[in-house]
Amino acid sequence: MNNTDTLHHHQQHLAYGWNTDWNHKMEQMPKSTRELEPARVIAQHSHSYQIMTPDGEHTATVTGKYEFNAALKSDFPAVGDWVMAEKLPGETRSVIHRLLPRQSAMIRKAAGSTVDDQVVGANMDYLFITNALNQDFNVRKMERYLIAAWESGASPVILLTKADLCGDPEAFAAQMESAAPGVPVHLISALQNQGKEQLLPYLQPGKTIAVTGSSGVGKSTLLNWLADDNMMETQGIRENDARGRHTTTHRELFLLTNGTLVMDTPGMRELQLWDAQDGLEQAFSDIEALAAGCRYRDCRHESDPGCAVLQAIQDGTLEAKRLHNYRKTAKELSHLARKENSLAKKAKKAAGSSSRRSERRTKAGDWDYD
Numbered sequence: 001m002n003n004t005d006t007l008h009h010h011q012q013h014l015a016y017g018w019n020t021d022w023n024h025k026m027e028q029m030p031k032s033t034r035e036l037e038p039a040r041v042i043a044q045h046s047h048s049y050q051i052m053t054p055d056g057e058h059t060a061t062v063t064g065k066y067e068f069n070a071a072l073k074s075d076f077p078a079v080g081d082w083v084m085a086e087k088l089p090g091e092t093r094s095v096i097h098r099l100l101p102r103q104s105a106m107i108r109k110a111a112g113s114t115v116d117d118q119v120v121g122a123n124m125d126y127l128f129i130t131n132a133l134n135q136d137f138n139v140r141k142m143e144r145y146l147i148a149a150w151e152s153g154a155s156p157v158i159l160l161t162k163a164d165l166c167g168d169p170e171a172f173a174a175q176m177e178s179a180a181p182g183v184p185v186h187l188i189s190a191l192q193n194q195g196k197e198q199l200l201p202y203l204q205p206g207k208t209i210a211v212t213g214s215s216g217v218g219k220s221t222l223l224n225w226l227a228d229d230n231m232m233e234t235q236g237i238r239e240n241d242a243r244g245r246h247t248t249t250h251r252e253l254f255l256l257t258n259g260t261l262v263m264d265t266p267g268m269r270e271l272q273l274w275d276a277q278d279g280l281e282q283a284f285s286d287i288e289a290l291a292a293g294c295r296y297r298d299c300r301h302e303s304d305p306g307c308a309v310l311q312a313i314q315d316g317t318l319e320a321k322r323l324h325n326y327r328k329t330a331k332e333l334s335h336l337a338r339k340e341n342s343l344a345k346k347a348k349k350a351a352g353s354s355s356r357r358s359e360r361r362t363k364a365g366d367w368d369y370d
């Protein structure tokens with residue numbers, strides 16, 4: 001196949017975020033005797049995918065060989081993935097042969113098993129983490145979200161929504177900023193159409209944005225606001241597809257007219273924590289940086305002599321609460337790790353006895369709808 005030709009002739013497909021990096025990754029793939037073209041996964045059903053191919057939207061399934069070689073659930077394509085697909089002659093169907101290596105991925109861990117880990121979204125550039133400026137406002141919760149965000153490889157951005165409901169939004173933004181080192185914090189009100197200009201730097205052609213946050217913080221409102229009259233496609237974002245029943249029109253990756261891609265997958269909406277050491281270190285990079293100055297490498301920042309973290313609290317450059325939250329989160333993570341371990345042991349024992357497949361189904365929850 002002549003890739004350059006393919007790419008130049010299909011602007012629609014290019015719009016879905018294809019770029020020179022992906023082209024490079026494609027060229028690294030082992031050569032195939034078949035006509036394979038790159039396509040992006042725009043929706044996921046239990047046994048099939050919707051993909052955007054150079055010829056438009058196709059329904060696709062993975063090949064038997066793909067399935068055979070997939071050791072983990074996360075080896076299967078997910079929304080946002082780029083795959084190499086073969087168009088079936090005369091049909092709007094394709095088969096997926098390969099997965100291009102992910103640039104970022106949000107993984108939902110299944111307790112006690114790595115086999116059941118699911119990718120709920122792939123190749124996001126930005127992850128919008130939302131928290132509302134009402135009783136939902138919760139720094140602790142955001143610290144936990146940030147861990148998952150950093151683990152994903154996408155750049156986190158904090159959006160404080162419903163700013164119109166708050167008397168002193170700036171104070172809350174400042175509080176959030178100190179809990180999220182290196183993460184931009186924006187105050188917005190979708191209802192009052194305020195703060196959109198701050199989001200424009202992220203709304204770039206070819207960039208993919210995913211939105212996460214607890215139920216009710218205003219994600220749907222935000223997505224519709226971002227899409228505004230910018231929807232390329234006719235259906236609104238997540239009108240009422242909570243059960244994901246509309247397999248023919250259902251999409252989870254949307255193209256705005258300015259070329260930005262917006263991802264809204266059910267699994268992405270509720271991030272869970274797991275034993276995520278790297279994410280913890282990044283979410284608390286302020287403390288990690290201070291800890292580098294502690295006299296002892298294994299300093300517990302409790303009463304240890306020469307502790308730079310405690311010194312910073314004394315100097316007033318670090319809030320005591322921040323260290324407290326760090327400790328609590330670290331503890332929580334190791335608790336999760338222990339729980340995962342014991343569940344893994346139990347699962348091992350139970351394996352073979354009951355029907356694992358149906359168990360998987362239920363666990364998969366909203367991800368595995370059809």
Ligand SMILES: Nc1nc2c(ncn2[C@@H]2O[C@H](COP(=O)(O)OP(=O)(O)OP(=O)(O)O)[C@@H](O)[C@H]2O)c(=O)[nH]1
Nearest residue numbers: 162165189190191192214215216217218219220221
């Ligand atoms: N005052 C105010 N209310 C808002 C704003 N954005 C959303 N809301 C309201 O908050 C409620 C929840 O908004 P949704 O967009 O449905 O929230 P969601 O996060 O998508 O909720 P789930 O679908 O449950 O995940 C609705 O009543 C919205 O009208 C805002 O900027 N200001």
Ligand SMILES: [Zn+2]
Nearest residue numbers: 294299301307
């Ligand atoms: Zn220390």
